Amino acid sequence: MKKIISLVLAIMMVAVVGLAFAQEKSAGSGPASITVANAAKGETYSIYKIFDATVDGDGAISYTGTIPEALKDYFTQDSVGTIFAKTDANGDPISGIGEAVAAYVKELTSGAVATETSDGSALTFTGLQYGYYGISSTQGAAVTVDSTNPNATIYDKNSKTVTANKTVGKESYSIGDTITYTASFDTANYMGSGVAAKQVTKYVISDTLPEYLSNVTVTGITVGGTAITTQQFDDDKSITIPWVSGTKPNYTSLYANGAKLVITYTAVLTDVTNINANDTNTVTIQPYVYNPTPGDDDDDDDDDDDDDDDDEPWSTTYSDDAVIKTYAAALIKVDENNYPLKGAQFSIKGLTVKAGEAKGEYIVTSYSNAADAAQSATLDTNDNGVLYIIGLASDVDLVVTEETAPAGYNKLTSTVTLEPQELTTQIYHKSGTIYYDAKGNVVSQQESSSTSKENVKNLTDLEPGALKVRNNKGTELPTTGGIGTTIFYIIGGMLVVGAAIVLVARRKAHE
Secondary structure, three states: OHHHHHHHHHHHOOOOOOOOOOEEEEOOOOOEEEEEOOOOOOOEEEEEEEEEEEEOOOOOEEEEOOOOHHHOOOEEEOOOOOEEEOEOOOOOEOOOHHHHHHHHHHOOOOOOOEEEEOOOOOEEEEEEOOEEEEEEEOOOOEEEEEEOOOEEEEOOOOOOOOEEEEEEOOOEOOOOOEEEEEEEEEOOOEEOOHHHOEEEEEEEEEEOOOOOEEEEEEEEEEEOOEEOOOOOOOOOOEEEEEOEEOOOOOOEEOOOOOOEEEEEEEEEEOOOOOOOOEEEEEEEEEEEEEOOOOOOOOOOOOOOOOOOOOEEEOOOOEEEEEEEEOEEEEEEEEOOOOOEOOOOEEEEEOEEEEEOOOOOEEEEEEEOOOOOOOOEEEEEOOOOOEEEEEEEOOOOOEEEEEEEOOOOEOOOOOOEEEOOEOOOOOEEEOOEEEEEOOOOOEEEEEEOOOEEEOOOOOHHHHHHHOEEEEOOEOOOOOOOOOOOOHHHHHHHHHHHHHHHHHHHHHHHHHO
16 A cells, blocks of 8 residues: 555655645546646646545555556556556566556547646646546646545646747858758747736747848748648748637637747858858747737727737747858968969869959859869969958868969969868967979978967958968970070180180290
8 A cells, every 4th residue: 555655656746735726627526636736728638537546544545447458567456456556676666657657648538537628727626536547638648647545736747838949950151052940949828827828829930030141931830740831031030820710819729739830941141241250140939929908099899800909929039049150261372481472373163252352352152062063263362372262161172273373483283172261269270381393293291380269250360270382483494496505605615725725736836
């Protein structure tokens, strides 16, 4: 007996308290009662008897009846019909009993001892015979299981609150990419608690949708896993989801209490407002509730349901943010002494750009890393030999080909790879130099020690970590196309030497 009483207490955490019962539903003429202390307004509760029970004057309780097939792994019955919970090696009730009973009650569709819709106050089922009971609600699951000994109080663990959550497909994007956002919300059919709770008539979902996002398109809206008519964001960057049917004041909620509302939408990244920093947009859900006395100007006799003079926004909104980042890359053209060289020109396949504010600055308009990408951008360094490319995802690798080398220097014969710099607070980067031979082939790479930058947002802050591309001076080549002048120098020299020899010989002859 003690074990079975302990089981009841352990499974359901029953708190027996003195309550002033505000709403009652009679289930017969029995001596016991069960109270749902926090019954949700508008929800329908049904109570089912699982086992019968007898109780003596001292409160001892014994269960009898038939064990349902779904619960035979958790309960056992002796030869005289008394039901016990199965126990483990320590003599404690085996785990999972509460979950199993809740699942069993959730599936019941008939045989309820009593059913009642809550007005928001404590809901008491009176006149119960002693027993082991389960209660389910239209919130979608069994809320608890309890005995009556003689009166018990339980709490609905399925009470619903509104929440907002926003996610984005990945952490960073290039300009021109399509971003996918998912906004999901836990909902409630009533806001507030108790008899003062107000019925939700609609939800208004809004997003800040900053200027750097364009072509915003809602791709799907589901409530409780079921697709509903897809709407688009209006001029106020909001979407309204009706939540009730019928006419005031007898509205009927369209969806189960706690139904999850999910909206997916895409947008094209068309600009970048921060380099290597967060770009944030926020989604907000605003419940609107029915208020039968919205204000002095409300006409209770007005039956025009097209206006919203009795719909008012709830005092609390629920929001969440999604963050994306775009990065920049920098390249510096230098000679063998690390002196900047101007006049270089590069091409990058798969990239299209527009000119930035200054020479050598380019803003991405689209990028594709496809091997057969048709587009290609040709970019010039500035007078300091620097090239900036703004608006890249962090995982982009740009394959760079030198098209024109600075005057007097050999053009590279191989490509180099340029990566965006993820320079945010305390993110480390390495600077280095790439060495090329006279023909422009890469012969070695050297990296300097790591350094760090804080809050890097300016293009010039990218230069310490920029890719240094080295060019060597060209070698002087022999002249071609004629016999040249060298032969004349040689002949002239030979004539001079010959004349000197003749002169010396004549002097010796005269001697």
